[in-house]
Amino acid sequence: MASCRPALGGEAVRLTLDRIGHAFLGRAVFEDLSLCLAEGEVVALVGPSGCGKTTVLQIASGLIDPLRGRVQRHYRRQAIVFQEPRLLPWMTARDNIAYGLAVAGVPLGRRRESAERRAAEVGLHRRDLDKYPAELSGGMRQRAAVARALAIDPEMIYFDEPFTAVDVGLRRVLQDLVIGASAREKFSALFVTHDLSEAVRLAHRIVVLSGRQEGLVAERVLDGAPGSRDDGAVFETVQDWAKDPAFADLFDGGREAA
Structure with missing residues (x-):
């Protein structure tokens, strides 16, 4: 069809x-x-x-x-959200969310601002952004994955x-x-x-x-x-x-x- x-x-x-x-x-x-x-x-x-x-x-x-x-x-611009969050374990939640922006060469200040805004939109608390994926619950990791997709304005x-x-x-x-x-x-x-x-x-x-x-x-x-x-x-x-x-x-x- x-x-x-x-x-x-x-x-x-x-x-x-x-x-x-x-x-x-x-x-x-x-x-x-x-x-x-x-x-x-x-x-x-x-x-x-x-x-x-x-x-x-x-x-x-x-x-x-x-x-x-x-x-x-x-x-x-495109983004993909997988079944698994696929966060990089050596990066904080903030840096994971901003990863696509870093690859694109966006300055650090703008990356942090965008990551924090997108994190708030998906319900992640600011205090969680300095945590590593292993320190986050499964739901928090998936929220971060959605925020990472949105961060690049796809x-x-x-x-x-x-x-x-x-x-x-x-x-x-x-x-x-x-x-x-x-x-x-x-x-x-x-x-x-x-x-x-x-x-x-x-x-x-x-x-x-x-x-x-x-x-x-x-x-x-x-x-x-x-x-x-x-x-x-x-x-x-x-x-x-x-x-x-x-x-x-x-x-x-x-x-x-x-």
Whole structure:
């Protein structure tokens, strides 16, 4: 299924995947996959474990090359938030958040100011910025990872199931941080998740990757802006999709897969 229709149709296209295909050890993961993201659009990519969601993200972000097809990136700065925080253990939280700015040659004073501002936005206390990753809780490390992504003022952010390892309460907080930052700063985002409820909360549009090497098998544009859907609306949407054959790989007996 080709999906090259950004939900925010009036905005410029930031990313285009044009009929990409990939394989591991001779086994096809997906073929002829096409996808576009508009400026300011958050697209959630969902699918069962092992279907190639992370591979799509890695190709889109340039971490790996597709075997077939073409990727067009119409932006200058990107950031990636991984499942693990991937903080540098020999750097303080402040320096980890400012790392991308340091690589770009931003002066020290501006780096510190930006790191402290972004840390405050994600709920990190100033007293924690002089701590090393080993001294931070798992949730604090993931907050720092999000702050590091935001610090470079990216036009595109790739999220690879970044909140799966945190508890339910913190996951909700981190989701709200992403929703707020996206609305405020208008970056585009490709958000990989296997959690449909998370996808419905966060995204303008959802695309579904098949678990049987069929590429993208469904696309749904969501009503309203991310963050505007209450828990009842999210629950009802997910329950409606439980009856939709396009989402069958994500459900087991009508219940959302864990």
